[in-house]
Amino acid sequence: MASKLTTSNRSGWLFAFPGFGLITLFIVVPFFFAFWLSLTNQRLISPNPTEFVGLSNYERLLSVGVIDIDPEQDENGNLLRDDNGDLVYPRVRTFTRNNPDFAGYEGMREWFRWNSGDTAKVVVATDVVFWKSLTNTLMFVLIVAPVQGGLALCLALLINQRLRGINIYRAIYFMPVVVSIVVVSLLWRFIYDGNDGLLNNILSALSFGMFEGRDWLGNPNTALGSIIGMSIWQAVGFHMVIWLAGLQTISPTLYEAASIEGANKWQTFRYVTWPGLRNTAILVLIVITMQAFALFAQIDVMTNGGPLDSTTTLVFQAVERGYGKQDISGGATISVVLFLMVLTISMIQRYLTREK
Amino acid sequence: MKSTLKLTTALVFGACLSSAAAAQTELTMWYHGAGNEVESNIINQIVSDFNASQSDWVVSLESFPQGAYNDSVVAAALAGNLPDILDVDGPVMPNWAWAGYMQPLPIDESVIENFLPGPKGYWDGELYSIGLWDAAVALVTRQSTLDALGLRTPTLEEPWNLQEFMAALDAAKASGEFDYPLDLGMAWTGEWYPYAFSPFLQSFGGDIVDRSTYQTAEGALNGDAAMAFGEWWQGLFANGYAPGTSQDPADRDGGFIDGKYAFSWNGNWAALGALNAHDDTLFLPAPDFGNGSTIGAASWQFGVSASSEHPEGAAAFIQFALQDQYLADFSNGIGLIPATASSAQMTENYADGGPMAVFFELTEAQALVRPVTPGYVVQAKVFEKALADIANGADVADTLDAAVDEINADIAANNGYGH
Amino acid sequence: MAAIDPSNQGLRLATRYAVLTLIAVIFIFPLVFMVMSSFKPDLQLLRDTGSFRAFLPVGDLSLNNYAAAFDRAPVATFVFNSVLVTGLTVLLSLFFCSLAAFSFVFLNWRGRNIALSIIIATLIVPFETIAIPLLLLVSKLPWIGWEGLEWGWLNSYRVQIIPWIADGLTIFLFVQYFKDLPRELIEASRVEGASWWQIYIKVVMPLSGPVLATAAILKFLVMYNQYLWPLIVVQEESYRPVMVGLQYFFQLNIAWGEVMAYLTLITVPVLAFYLVLQKAFIASIASTGVKG
Incomplete structure (x- = not known):
């Protein structure tokens, strides 16, 4: 492949430069700018100054967790069942809203769930x-x-x-x-x-x-x-x-x-x-x-x-x-x-x- | 851009110093009416009347199609390319004012003291924009429909309550005459949702955001009243009272006229079409769901951009445009509600006894502006999605909680939006 | 043998045409719907949408929608702008992108692989995600025009053309095609002393009819359907293209007949361009006799 016949740094650059240069200026540079934006709290329009926030945008986007939720019981420890005979689970919002015991899950919402025995495994995410x-x-x-x-x-x-x-x-x-x-x-x-x-x-x-x-x-x-x-x-x-x-x-x-x-x-x-x-x-x-x-x-x-x-x-x-x-x-x-x-x-x- | 413009203007001035035009300063203006011929004619008439009426200013107009207007303005503002006079949708104005796109409008309060409340755009205690008209929404139906279903005609003093309203829908459903009893216009995505439907929420006792502080939506959008509203809203679709989010836009436009719906929740801009199709078309006030009847208010308004170097010129034009004659022209041309009672008397439709006079009364009696906050732009989007999700069967409490969280996070991210 | 039997041959031919036609029906129906609807008044148009009447020229037909469309918007200006912007961009794009691809495939130079990788990576960037940074960039770029140096590219044809000349897809298209061309041909010309420029013009380009036609069509479509970009960089009506013009027809109560008339009008140039190119495309294959 790399025969001498086809080696030419000068011509190669010369031919590729216009196309490559345009792409760099109009796609690559704006994309790097977008990447920089993702590390800040920049709003589309706002009088507030832009601040560098590190990876917190990514954190909010990507964080997920799993909560084990046990079915509701009456005072005797018997499992409650609804009219269809299905187990009754407390709502996810009781864990993820204003619950200091689950502070790490504050503001998260249910994405999907599956059951392991009687316990519901609920996958919650900040950004469902x-x-x-x-x-x-x-x-x-x-x-x-x-x-x-x-x-x-x-x-x-x-x-x-x-x-x-x-x-x-x-x-x-x-x-x-x-x-x-x-x-x-x-x-x-x-x-x-x-x-x-x-x-x-x-x-x-x-x-x-x-x-x-x-x-x-x-x-x-x-x-x-x-x-x-x-x-x-x-x-x-x-x-x-x-x-x-x-x-x-x-x-x-x-x-x-x-x-x-x-x-x-x-x-x-x-x-x-x-x-x-x-x-x-x-x-x-x-x-x-x-x-x-x-x-x-x-x-x-x-x-x-x-x-x-x-x-x-x-x-x-x-x-x-x-x-x-x-x-x-x-x-x-x-x-x-x-x-x-x-x-x-x-x-x-x-x-x-x-x-x- | 601006500086080259001024450079060329200066050159032109230098070339024709003797001409009278040299004393005039050019003011640029953007308007959202492109594609609407009647509307364009009226605004062009106002501009040319103004230009002929004095020799200090020359207004030049650039029109945009409405669907692209807000995006164009935001892009132009980012690029530093705004005109002197801006046209702005009422609920969006606080956002632009807060962001520094607009400056207070220097016209005397006495000029607008007779105006309806909706068209006056206040933010942070100052007047930023003023509208020549307002818009209103009514429950559109036909006298023959009410008669056939044996329903009382509701009035402003005595609107339907929740039970009567649902009974009316049940009667329409039972008659078997209609595809659906009620057309809410779910096909119109975007600003229609908060504009048309947040008054229902307010009538239930909730709101999009807590208006006492504008710092949280907790309690307003997910409190007991909002939950009751959400359950009711979901029932409208689950029980087949109204077509949902996948409504065909064509059905929205022609469905009521074609007799597919018994009632249609629609704006005054669609009223003439309905009247032309059916002589006995009626415009009923919003039902009272417990906290009074409410409809949305505030439509397009004029203001001065922050970058304008001639706010006094811009204000002179806006004040000129506020004449009753022009208010009446817009109303006659495109069916809008004129902003003053005196101009209403000059119109065909809104004068006493006119076919749409009821809209003037509706907007006077029931209008409530959407939350006056820069965050409204985001809150409207969140509200729209929450209503669409609930209509499609999402859990009411979870959905409203999520909406509250998103609104609150946005308010925090914007340092409270300057309230 | 059965295949020689003329009646069987005829049957097979008929089956072929039947299959081709059936598929054609599936592909053409929305266009028929669009064109037919453009002649109908709104209420009838909407009533017809649920049945086969939507595809038939029935009922009250007229050119009223066309007349109304021209009244509503400066249709000719929009079409002119779009054709001008699209045409120039396509020409410049074919030249610069094929030149770059030529260099990537046939020449050996330092940094070639990295540059090509970067270009292919740009394929992944959806335009929507870089629109705002790009807007900020072009609003500050210099330009030398009739009045000397000026800053900012807003409200012009150049802002609609220059950022779109080079793109990863077009270069990639040429690269993949050039890889299939016989290298011996290029090396032979090189031995005979031809310059790279001569090889590009006289050897490679004449063999590139199909890929030029393909790239031109694809680029044409991208450019002709531009919406977001012209929306944010053009505020003056005189520079607006057709897809922004479409917004003129979406008023609160949409006049669907006019929308269909406008869509029919703006589809004509694209269709014409495709049909013309398709001919060139066929001709180029016939004349070069294809290489192996």
């Missing part, structure tokens, strides 16, 4: 919304990255054939990408509508009235799934185009060779197409992952993070806090946490897909 946004974001990424990447590849293979009028289809598949995500989200609100939405009407018609309409975005169980579905639909054309560009770089002579050797379609794909898409696959995987972690516009337009925080995401929270609640240092803290997390993941990705 942050943890929910973290798990929602991870869920979104884990589903969208493989599904969208895979569907996009299928579409690219489908569209990469010699057929009359194929260009029209290619254009149509790309159309959802062309329309702004804000616009698409607005349109899908009509489709997902709980009363008279198109999706309910179609499912009802297809099932001859068996399907009962549901409030897709209003139900915490279906809201995130609905947004995932729409997001895949919207952006799959984007990645189809990237796959297509990759497919074009595979030499036709390889396909000819494969067909001479009598390879079937799957073998051709497995031994000719897929190896030729290596760099494209890395690109698609990384791009989808980055975009999925940045999920914001759909949430902002369609659910505002609700219902019950079931669709809130890290970037949505960063924006909501930084701008909406004027807590620019709190918003910056989430951004930094997100950055470090994705950086770790992408380093793992790079390690796993490294050229051996």
Whole structure:
């Protein structure tokens, strides 16, 4: 690789400098500024002076604890049960509000709980919304990255054939990408509508009235799934185009060779197409992952993070806090946490897909 | 930016010293009415009338779409690029004044003594902003609906109480005529929630924040009254009285007119549409849930930015704009409630016997401004989320506690917001 | 063999088209909804949303919404601004990003790996998180214009263009593509004495049709849909782009018909750009004959 022919410090710098310099000035420098903000108590607007607060923003964001809660007993030591026969537990707020015995948990809220014997193990966190946004974001990424990447590849293979009028289809598949995500989200609100939405009407018609309409975005169980579905639909054309560009770089002579050797379609794909898409696959995987972690516009337009925080995401929270609640240092803290997390993941990705 | 502007202006002045225009000082003004043609015409008319009426000042106007206005102002303030005259939403004003974006408005109190209380923007004992109008909310329904359901028509003196209100919703539900008895406008996220719904909480006896000190929400937002409000609020959605947070925005806009809802909690800006669709549209006062009937007050107002070097010029323009004629123009143009009784008589809708005169009475009798504190901007957001969560079935006590904690943490982080 | 049977061949072809068309329907319906709705009065539009009528040109159709949209907002100004900003940014971006990627892939220089790692790391930074620091930065940057040195970039085209020229995704796109180009070709040219600049212009660029088209489309979309950035750096109407203009239509009672008309209008340039590029894209593959 490092042949003398290609070694050139001067030309190398000269060619890379404009692009690299612009990125440094307009992305890297502001990001370091955001990192600095996360160590202060800076408000978006305030007459109060900015103070350096160390890691306390991170502490507030990340602190979690577990409280063991025993079921209520009557004076004889018998466990109390409600009408359904379930054990009755004291409310978490009796521990986390003005309770000197649990001073370390002051102001924390329940995130989730499980039972160990009769004792309830309650996981409490200072910032439950942050943890929910973290798990929602991870869920979104884990589903969208493989599904969208895979569907996009299928579409690219489908569209990469010699057929009359194929260009029209290619254009149509790309159309959802062309329309702004804000616009698409607005349109899908009509489709997902709980009363008279198109999706309910179609499912009802297809099932001859068996399907009962549901409030897709209003139900915490279906809201995130609905947004995932729409997001895949919207952006799959984007990645189809990237796959297509990759497919074009595979030499036709390889396909000819494969067909001479009598390879079937799957073998051709497995031994000719897929190896030729290596760099494209890395690109698609990384791009989808980055975009999925940045999920914001759909949430902002369609659910505002609700219902019950079931669709809130890290970037949505960063924006909501930084701008909406004027807590620019709190918003910056989430951004930094997100950055470090994705950086770790992408380093793992790079390690796993490294050229051996 | 400012300095280059002044440099160029100076150059221009140098070039045409003899011209009369040289004596005039330019004042810049921002307004939130872009995209609303009628509103833009009226404000442009006021500006050109003012510019023609005297020779000291020239106001130049830049309009923004309302949805982007606050973000634009905050960004411009951060970048040090504010105009002389600012348009500000009433409840947001204390935040901007406290942050040092605005300066007190130097106009004489006697000029505004006849104004409704809502449009007057006071912070820290001083007048910072003044509005040409107010907005009000009413329970919109039809006479035919009341008749069909056999309901008493509530009045300002004798509004529905909690039992009557719930009985009305039950009757509407039982009739089977409607998708939902009540449309609260849950589709309108943002400022609508605190503006439209915090009066319910106040009528129950709670509030967003303790107004005696503005230092805590404990007790106000999670006390017994607030808990009762929260349970009632949750019941509206759990029992199918009202569509929840996923309401289709189109249903919000057209649902009542289409007959999907028996009652709609809506503002005076939507009143003309309802009146045009149904002759027998009625605007009922807010129910009294125990502590009197209350609706929100304060809408957009004018003030002077802190960076303006000509507050007297800015004040001259604002005072000029406060003429009854302009108040009436805005009201006739976009259905707003004129800020004085005398201008109300000059309007089509709010004059005695006019179709929307009831709104003037409502705002006079029931209006309560939202908490006057710089922290309101954050508190409104927290309140909105708490109401949305409760509507979606979250535990009332836990949700209100969390809201209180968040509001209190924010107040502490801002050193008490200067109260 | 069955495959030679013409009727079978026809059936297979028909199946292919059927599959392609079915998928096409899934992808195109919101656009059809948007366009159809733009011709309908508001109340009918809203009533139609629950049924297939939403996709059909039925009922009371007119161009009223378009006329009203032009009355409400300076649509032509917004479209002009967006096309200008987007066009310039795309051109500059293609040049600077491909040049940088060329250097990263084909040249050996000290610090190359670190620089590339930094660039790829910037992919992770969502723009929303750096908007305010960036705003503070550009409001203090110098500029030499007609009137000499001035400070601050607010209210201009440059503030909408220059920060967006270089981005990690575009560079990364070129890098991944260039890796697949045959290195022998470049080394051969080098042996023949070509300068790096000549190799970039005469060898690499002519082979880069597909990636140029892809990068151009993606960049175009990002730029054309800008909202937050122009919102905070532009206060004068004369510099506003289309997505900020969309806010003109979200008044308290939304005129959905006008919204749809406006959306249809602003979607036309993007679609046109894509269709034109798609042609160039196909042509470039045909002419270079693809390398192996």
